[in-house]
Amino acid sequence: MSHLAVHKLGTALKVVSVINENTADSAKITIKDPSDVEITGLVDINMTKVANKVYQYIWQTTLYAEGGVEGIYTAVVKIKIGSYTGVSEVEFKLERT
Secondary structure, three states: OOOOEEEEOOOEEEEEEEOOOOOOOEEEEEEEOOOOOEOOOOOOEEOEEEEOOEEEEEEEOOOHHHOOOOEEEEEEEEEEEOOEEEEEEEEEEEEOO
16 A cells, blocks of 8 residues: 655645766656646756755645645656656645645
8 A cells, every 4th residue: 555645735845856876867847637637837847956866846836725626646757867768656645724
């Protein structure tokens, strides 16, 4: 049984990716909503290198009152090193405060 992280709508979420190499050629993230649809403006966004082997992206979620949707979201991270592209997905739940 997997455990989903649960966060409140309106909070900022940090997605961190740790790789085996010091530097990637690219590190990108896409976030999908509970309907498995890519969120406009959150498709193939560059992640920030914060240290050797560590990339992150901080996403400010939308408050429920401003249209935020409760449910299970998916962050898709793509790391490219040379001709290799690794893809990882992580799911998390957003709920009302």
